[in-house]
Amino acid sequence: xxxxxxxxxxxxxxxxxxxxxxxxxxxxxxxxxxxxxxxxxxxxxxxxxxxxxxxxxxxxxxxxxxxxxxxxxxxxxxxxxxxxxxxxxxxxxxxxxxxxxxxxxxxxxxxxxxxxxxxxxxxxxxxxxxxxxxxxxxxx
Amino acid sequence: xxxxxxxxxxxxxxxxxxxxxxxxxxxxxxxxxxxxxxxxxxxxxxxxxxxxxxxxxxxxxxxxxxxxxxxxxxxxxxxxxxxxxxxxxxxxxxxxxxxxxxxxxxxxxxxxxxxxxxxxxxxxxxxxxxxxxxxxxxxx
Amino acid sequence: xxxxxxxxxxxxxxxxxxxxxxxxxxxxxxxxxxxxxxxxxxxxxxxxxxxxxxxxxxxxxxxxxxxxxxxxxxxxxxxxxxxxxxxxxxxxxxxxxxxxxxxxxxxxxxxxxxxxxxxxxxxxxxxxxxxxxxxxxxxx
Amino acid sequence: xxxxxxxxxxxxxxxxxxxxxxxxxxxxxxxxxxxxxxxxxxxxxxxxxxxxxxxxxxxxxxxxxxxxxxxxxxxxxxxxxxxxxxxxxxxxxxxxxxxxxxxxxxxxxxxxxxxxxxxxxxxxxxxxxxxxxxxxxxxx
Numbered sequence: 320x321x322x323x324x325x326x327x328x329x330x331x332x333x334x335x336x337x338x339x340x341x342x343x344x345x346x347x348x349x350x351x352x353x354x355x356x357x358x359x360x361x362x363x364x365x366x367x368x369x370x371x372x373x374x375x376x377x378x379x380x381x382x383x384x385x386x387x388x389x390x391x392x393x394x395x396x397x398x399x400x401x402x403x404x405x406x407x408x409x410x411x412x413x414x415x416x417x418x419x420x421x422x423x424x425x426x427x428x429x430x431x432x433x434x435x436x437x438x439x440x441x442x443x444x445x446x447x448x449x450x451x452x453x454x455x456x457x458x459x
Numbered sequence: 460x461x462x463x464x465x466x467x468x469x470x471x472x473x474x475x476x477x478x479x480x481x482x483x484x485x486x487x488x489x490x491x492x493x494x495x496x497x498x499x500x501x502x503x504x505x506x507x508x509x510x511x512x513x514x515x516x517x518x519x520x521x522x523x524x525x526x527x528x529x530x531x532x533x534x535x536x537x538x539x540x541x542x543x544x545x546x547x548x549x550x551x552x553x554x555x556x557x558x559x560x561x562x563x564x565x566x567x568x569x570x571x572x573x574x575x576x577x578x579x580x581x582x583x584x585x586x587x588x589x590x591x592x593x594x595x596x597x598x599x
Numbered sequence: 600x601x602x603x604x605x606x607x608x609x610x611x612x613x614x615x616x617x618x619x620x621x622x623x624x625x626x627x628x629x630x631x632x633x634x635x636x637x638x639x640x641x642x643x644x645x646x647x648x649x650x651x652x653x654x655x656x657x658x659x660x661x662x663x664x665x666x667x668x669x670x671x672x673x674x675x676x677x678x679x680x681x682x683x684x685x686x687x688x689x690x691x692x693x694x695x696x697x698x699x700x701x702x703x704x705x706x707x708x709x710x711x712x713x714x715x716x717x718x719x720x721x722x723x724x725x726x727x728x729x730x731x732x733x734x735x736x737x738x739x
Numbered sequence: 740x741x742x743x744x745x746x747x748x749x750x751x752x753x754x755x756x757x758x759x760x761x762x763x764x765x766x767x768x769x770x771x772x773x774x775x776x777x778x779x780x781x782x783x784x785x786x787x788x789x790x791x792x793x794x795x796x797x798x799x800x801x802x803x804x805x806x807x808x809x810x811x812x813x814x815x816x817x818x819x820x821x822x823x824x825x826x827x828x829x830x831x832x833x834x835x836x837x838x839x840x841x842x843x844x845x846x847x848x849x850x851x852x853x854x855x856x857x858x859x860x861x862x863x864x865x866x867x868x869x870x871x872x873x874x875x876x877x878x879x
Contacts, residue, residue, distance in 0.1 A: 332493040333507070333757060334765060338814060340758040344661050345628035352624060353472040367473070368535025381624050385665035394758060395508025473617060474625060478674060480618040484772060484801050488765035521764050525805035534618060612773040613787070633752040647753070648815025675788025 322459025324403045325358040331396045341391035348384055351416045351428040354402040355379065358414065362457045374454070376436055377445050382411070383431035390425040392418070398425070407455050410434050410447035462599025464543045465498040471536045481531035488524055491556045491568045494542040495519065498554065502597045514594070516576055517585050522551070523571035530565040532558070538565070547595050550574050550587035602739025604683045605638040611676045621671035628664055631696045631708040634682040635659065638694065642737045654734070656716055657725050662691070663711035670705040672698070678705070687735045690714050690727035742879025744823045745778040751816045761811035768804055771836045771848040774822040775799065778834065782877045794874070796856055797865050802831065803851035810845040812838070818845070827875050830854050830867035 329350065337343040356367035365373045392398060399419050406413045416428035434454075438444040469490065477483040496507035505513045532538060539559045546553045556568035574594075578584040609630065617623040636647035645653045672678060679699050686693045696708035714734075718724040749770065757763040776787035785793045812818060819839050826833045836848035854874075858864040 332489070333496060334489045334492055334763050336758045337753060338756045338758065338760040339658060339660075343629075343754050344632060344664055345625040345754060348625035348628055349472070349474050349623075352474055356473060366535050368533075378619060380619075381668055383665070383667050384624055385663070387663050388661055393508075395506050474623050476618045477613060478616045478618065478620040479798055479800075483614050483769075484804055485614060485765040485768035488768055489763075492764060518759060520759075521808055523805070523807050524764055525803070527803050528801055612769070613776060614769045614772055629752070629754045632754055636753060646815050648813075673788075675786050 323358075323362050323457070324401055325354065325361050326399060326401050327354065327357060328397055328399050331392050331394055331398060333394050336394050339391075341393050344386070344388065347386050347388075347418065347426050347428060350398075350400060350418065351384070351386070351402075351414075351430060352381075354400050354416055355414050355430060355432070358402045358404070363454065364457075374451070376434060376448070378435060379432040380435050380445065381430055381432050383429075385429045387427040388425075389427065390420065390423060392420055392425050396420045404458050405429075407450060407458070409449050412450065463498075463502050463597070464541055465494065465501050466539060466541050467494065467497060468537055468539050471532050471534055471538060473534050476534050479531075481533050484526070484528065487526050487528075487558065487566050487568060490538075490540060490558065491524070491526070491542075491554075491570060492521075494540050494556055495554050495570060495572070498542045498544070503594065504597075514591070516574060516588070518575060519572040520575050520585065521570055521572050523569075525569045527567040528565075529567065530560065530563060532560055532565050536560045544598050545569075547590060547598070550589050552590065603638075603642050603737070604681055605634065605641050606679065606681050607634065607637060608677060608679050611672050611674055611678060613674050616674050619671075621673050624666070624668065627666050627668075627698065627706050627708060630678075630680060630698065631664070631666070631682075631694075631710060632661075634680050634696055635694050635710060635712070638682045638684070643734065644737075654731070656714060656728070658715060659712040660715050660725065661710055661712050663709075665709045667707040668705075669707065670700065670703060672700055672705050676700045684738050685709075687730060687738070689729050692730065743778075743782050743877070744821055745774065745781050746819065746821050747774065747777060748817055748819050751812050751814055751818060753814050756814050759811075761813050764806070764808065767806050767808075767838065767846050767848060770818075770820060770838065771804070771806070771822075771834075771850060772801075774820050774836055775834050775850060775852070778822045778824070783874065784877075794871070796854060796868070798855060799852040800855050800865065801850055801852050803849075805849045807847040808845075809847065810840065810843060812840055812845050816840045824878050825849075827870060827878070829869050832870065 335346045360367045402416045405415045411433045414430045418426040433447040434450040435445045475486045500507045542556045545555045551573045554570045558566040573587040574590045575585045576588045615626045640647045682696045685695045691713045694710045698706040713727040714730045715725045716728045755766045780787045822836045825835045831853045834850045838846040853867040854870040855865045856868045858866045
């Protein structure tokens with residue numbers, strides 16, 4: 320079980336929804352992206368904005384994203400999103416997101432990201448680096 | 460002076476920003492759209508989702524939108540958006556939005572919308588209707 | 600091998616990119632969604648807009664979406680997206696999308712969708728229906 | 740009359756539309772933003788991507804955007820967008836955009852932008868610079 324979980328609430332907006340009256344799929348990936356930033360912010364105690372400079376990384380590039388749409392969400396619904404790191408590997412990690420409405424799981428999302436630094440030899444490139452032990456420790 | 464003002468806070472997301480590192484202009488119009496829904500929700504005491512059925516309207520179609528970009532907003536900035544109706548006319552009205560960061564006005568937005576119902580003769584069309592006096596009264 | 604493939608080109612826009620200067624992940628899911636509509640339009644010979652009425656369906660609801668980000672795309676890049684149905688099952692099917700830049704695969708996307716009709720007993724619900732044989736036949 | 744006009748066609752996507760079945764307003768501002776880049780690309784003969792380095796500018800920051808919504812656009816509509824510079828001033832200029840569907844004007848958009856360089860004294864700031872005469876000349 321993950322010991323560090325981030326929970327946030329947000330209300331589905333008119334502009335998130337498509338002509339079917341339900342949230343357009345790409346919007347969930349926006350919601351999950353910022354949920355990951357908020358998870359790291361909460362776990363590491365730095366603002367998402369300061370994360371890159373604090374850890375000398377270029378960010379947390381996404382290598383894989385996926386979502387399972389179980390129930391539609393619509394305008395005015397209050398969504399609760401819980402997010403946690405499900406696995407840390409040497410330089411990459413998996414995040415899971417559960418978006419629920421009225422206590423029922425509506426969308427299950429997943430991301431794989433890397434801990435990335437600017438390549439010293441070629442500053443136009445980025446390379447994956449081992450995730451510091453104290454970063455992993457913060458997630459329990 | 461308007462007597463009814465809606466105030467909300469939101470944090471600028473990574474996905475709101477462009478390669479210049481600042482909020483991409485279309486995102487402000489998303490922020491203003493939902494701010495208008497929230498203003499009506501607060502003033503009329505119904506959820507935005509129920510607004511249409513409660514007042515037998517098809518929505519509040521936008522006929523004009525505009526924004527003045529005074530200062531850039533960037534990832535992690537906490538924006539405060541204040542919104543109010545600056546003028547009610549027979550069947551249309553103007554909303555003003557002020558988006559501030561750290562107490563400084565960053566974007567000034569404006570919208571003109573109509574109070575619209577489905578046309579009885581032609582349900583595919585909508586027509587503007589006089590705004591009920593009790594709706595206007597709620598805004599002070 | 601699929602016999603019916605849809606190919607389209609699009610140019611990456613400034614507003615598709617994030618502060619890292621590369622396409623923000625949710626934008627790829629927008630690109631894949633419309634690519635699926637275009638694939639069906641091309642295979643079935645009806646406009647995406649007419650698809651629902653022609654086949655008496657409510658659309659092609661998405662139950663699963665996924666993407667693998669292999670190379671970043673940036674402002675001004677010309678992306679070629681090839682899309683095809685990789686598997687038809689009774690009432691659901693898988694679509695694959697390959698987004699390439701300069702002939703190199705940049706993003707691999709996948710979707711699972713259902714052939715859905717409005718539930719007769721409960722018009723607020725939708726239910727999956729067997730995909731007509733002549734629809735499948737059009738994809739080769 | 741402007742002598743240089745950019746014309747482009749695009750098809751309205753499912754994901755551009757809201758639960759009312761029409762294009763959500765912020766999407767028009769995305770369409771106009773990229774239309775401006777394409778206008779400059781066509782007039783100046785450099786790709787939008789190369790514009791900044793070719794002219795040693797940081798971009799064409801937007802100071803004002805506005806739109807008039809005359810007729811709704813919906814999924815599958817083919818929109819033609821014509822764009823031109825309506826006025827050049829010392830360091831700022833106005834762009835007009837006409838979005839038509841089936842030859843009828845649906846949205847009238849306008850932008851005011853500046854010709855901006857990085858401030859030498861303070862590289863975190865940008866300042867407006869006189870637009871080169873040969874740039875203006877290219878627009879006729």
